[in-house]
Amino acid sequence: MPTSPSSPTRFKKRLPLGWIVLGSISLVGLIAWMLSEGAALSVSTNTPTLFKKGTQTPLVTASGYIVARTRATLSSKVLGRVAYLGVQEGSLVSKGQVLAKLESPDIEASRNAIFSQVHQAQQDYDRSATLQKSGFESPANTERLLSQLNTLKAQLAYQDALLESMTLKAPFTGIVTQKLSEVGETVAPGSAGGANAINAILVMADFDTLEVEVEVSESGVGKLTPGMATEVRVDALEKKKDSSILKGHLRAIYPSSNRQKATIIVRVALDQKDPLLVPDMGAKVTFLGAPYQEDVLVLGREQVYRDPQTSESFTWVVEDGRATKKSILVLNAENPLGYEISGLIPSSQLIIAPPDNLKPGQKVTPKRL
Template identity: 35%
Template sequence: MNDKSELLQQLKIDRNQAPVAAGIKFWQLILVVVLCVSVSIWLTLKFALVPASQTPQISNSKTQVVTSAGTTQVNSSAPSPKVNKSLDNNSILNSSGYITARRMATVSSEVMGLITEVNVEEGMEVEQGQILARLDDAIAKVNYDYSVAQIAVLQARRKSIVANLDEAKSNYQRVLNNSYSSDADRTRTFAAQQSLLANLESAEADLLLAKIEVRRQQERLDDHTIRAPFGGVVTQKNAQPGEIVAPSSAGGGFTRTGICTIVDMSSLEIEVDVNESFIGRVYPGQKVEATLDAYPDWTIPASVIATIPTADRAKATVQVRIKIELNDARILPDMGVKVGFLKD
């Protein structure tokens, strides 16, 4: 029994005993912070700051390469890319623009019709007057043949009137010269002669009108054959056989307003926008060096054609036309180009 009492006494908590301090002391926290800062400074000084003498240097001098056989080969460093510095050294003004064509046309027909034949493809060179396409001309041919037949009818009518007129003239002379014809006979034959003369003039006028109609129908028939207005290169083919072409849009998914687009490559020039603050440095005939974005190492000689006498209010620029002094197949419409206006 006493043993049990002693055990219970041991399990009791003494409320009067002083509590044991727990946690990290303030001075310990300060010590940890100082140690962390010291380690950081040491690492920075050792690894982050590399002496200038240990930094790798890139040299343009020759380098030695050891091959697998143990021999040493001397290879020169790769040459630096060529940079066209003429635009910076000799120019007084630099600008950029695009290659444009002064002669460019989307060829269409003057009449609406069904396309039966297209004879061009993109990149094809054509000459002036070359047949590009044909339209269905069946009705136009019928109208032309009809107008030609009308001329034949009117020519036969004129021959008949001429024959009757010759007879009327003979009758009038016979009546006028004999002594037994009355005044009524003379008047009647004279009136018949004058009537035939009027019919002959009418027939000749109708014949002239018929010839004009033949030319009109011939023009309408020729309109069904589409020809190149000038020589150049086909850049776009816009229609195929079986589609309908019209001078203006007539609606529908198979109606085209043009057969193809032709560009005269000899009419290419450069158009650039120059800031209006520097337009005074540009004048007609001024020498220009142009560089295509596609061929940055190729300098193209050029000269100023004219300054367009109007300014763009939104961009505060003035457009300048520049003539290309050479013809080259590498120069294409809508290419980007940089130009430098040279000093005198």
């Protein structure tokens, strides 16, 4: 088949264009590779937690809330309308102080009527007793009058008790934390105790008995003993440098378990208190054991990795501006705050949550949290 004389000419014109395109793609790839190699990856870092020699060993940590050991929800004994309320939230009250009164005009009127009857019955009995001594009155009539007098006195005592029940007094010295009723509202005896009392008037607590209630796992309770030292961290005090950690001790381990959660309630008494503490604040408790015999470094469990080939433990650190897999030795995995390790120095820059594509020797820019 004859070849067109123009075909070699077209081939010669297309060949340089193909090489140019191929060369351009290679050059772009080379530039991208050089840029990726030269760019530093930004990573978040922190340092290991250092426990100095003599610091007590943390055994168990648990979260809970500030509670008052002495706390009461106050309601009336009888149905009535609130006529007087002498306190507000935050009021400091003393034991026996009158907090509220219910309207009681009908009871007062009934009491006054019975009081008059008692007064008259007393006079009748005294007159009859005098006449009996003179022989002008029969003993039977005197005994009848005495019986009437005693009956009226009992009715008067009952009316006094009703009037007393219309007055609400503080059962102990403390602070009013909630006011649940206002003047003019009708209240009734609470049909449920504690914070669930229906138609309650006030809630008060003794702030001198504030403590922490936490739920400890059943596996961790075996490490606890009554009286052991604790550290309490309250969320509301985190910004206070001098009192962010409060000292306390284990007061009681409740003799019951939550079947669903597999936890046991533990109460921690506060040896140190802060004016900012109020019931229901969140808190975290660390139960402390024996002191460390030497300085110890602790890493978070998420910062310790295991090499699948050698089964050795390592962590990612920043050295000379590059990511490095640093071999470490786990000394104790039972510390609730993390792993006690060796192989690092306190100033080591640990990489937090390293990306999956991070490679040893890769350039990184540390960003301290």
